[in-house]
Amino acid sequence: xxxxxxxxxxxxxxxxxxxxxxxxxxxxxxxxxxxxxxxxxxxxxxxxxxxxxxxxxxxxxxxxxxxxxxxxxxxxxxxxxxxxxxxxxxxxxxxxxxxxxxxxxxxxxxxx
Amino acid sequence: xxxxxxxxxxxxxxxxxxxxxxxxxxxxxxxxxxxxxxxxxxxxxxxxxxxxxxxxxxxxxxxxxxxxxxxxxxxxxxxxxxxxxxxxxxxxxxxxxxxxxxxxxxxxxxxxx
Numbered sequence: 001x002x003x004x005x006x007x008x009x010x011x012x013x014x015x016x017x018x019x020x021x022x023x024x025x026x027x028x029x030x031x032x033x034x035x036x037x038x039x040x041x042x043x044x045x046x047x048x049x050x051x052x053x054x055x056x057x058x059x060x061x062x063x064x065x066x067x068x069x070x071x072x073x074x075x076x077x078x079x080x081x082x083x084x085x086x087x088x089x090x091x092x093x094x095x096x097x098x099x100x101x102x103x104x105x106x107x108x109x110x111x112x
Numbered sequence: 113x114x115x116x117x118x119x120x121x122x123x124x125x126x127x128x129x130x131x132x133x134x135x136x137x138x139x140x141x142x143x144x145x146x147x148x149x150x151x152x153x154x155x156x157x158x159x160x161x162x163x164x165x166x167x168x169x170x171x172x173x174x175x176x177x178x179x180x181x182x183x184x185x186x187x188x189x190x191x192x193x194x195x196x197x198x199x200x201x202x203x204x205x206x207x208x209x210x211x212x213x214x215x216x217x218x219x220x221x222x223x224x225x
């Protein structure tokens with residue numbers, strides 16, 4: 001089973017700046033995946049980015065990148081050029097096979 | 113294409129009532145998941161289906177919770193004799209393969225009074 005820790009309950013960033021949201025994980029599995037989801041106030045969970053444990057390159061999807069440091073068991077999300085629409089809860093999740101464990105989330109507020 | 117849909121979006125039940133929550137996954141998605149999200153928390157796994165087979169129900173909090181997916185597409189989560197602690201958002205997700213990215217529906221907010 002995975003344990004996912006997000007230590008930042010809330011983060012603020014100025015529009016157009018970059019922000020890093022922290023995520024650490026703990027697992028004894030050799031093969032696993034790490035995911036980031038965005039949950040706006042409307043409630044829907046939106047998939048952002050995925051990193052496999054055997055992927056050597058950090059995953060990138062547009063303005064999102066995942067800073068994967070396997071030895072440190074961290075999978076931080078970096079959002080570049082923040083936009084007002086990025087204000088939302090962000091959840092880190094991890095799992096092996098099908099079962100995902102989610103962290104408690106970080107509330108990101110983008111200031112104009 | 114259409115995403116995951118859930119109905120109803122909101123449900124208010126009196127304590128002791130039975131409720132049924134519906135999930136329509138993305139067409140062709142083999143895997144289907146139910147999660148419970150309490151206020152201010154991340155989603156917690158309830159159960160997993162591959163096609164019509166319920167392969168894991170380890171997250172169901174009690175035997176009052178029951179899920180089915182009889183034809184391998186639409187799924188229903190049923191809660192019998194609802195209790196106040198059942199109040200939460202119930203999220204359904206589907207994925208093309210078991211360990212792939214999961215696509216979530218908008219959730220059903222259940223309030224038990």
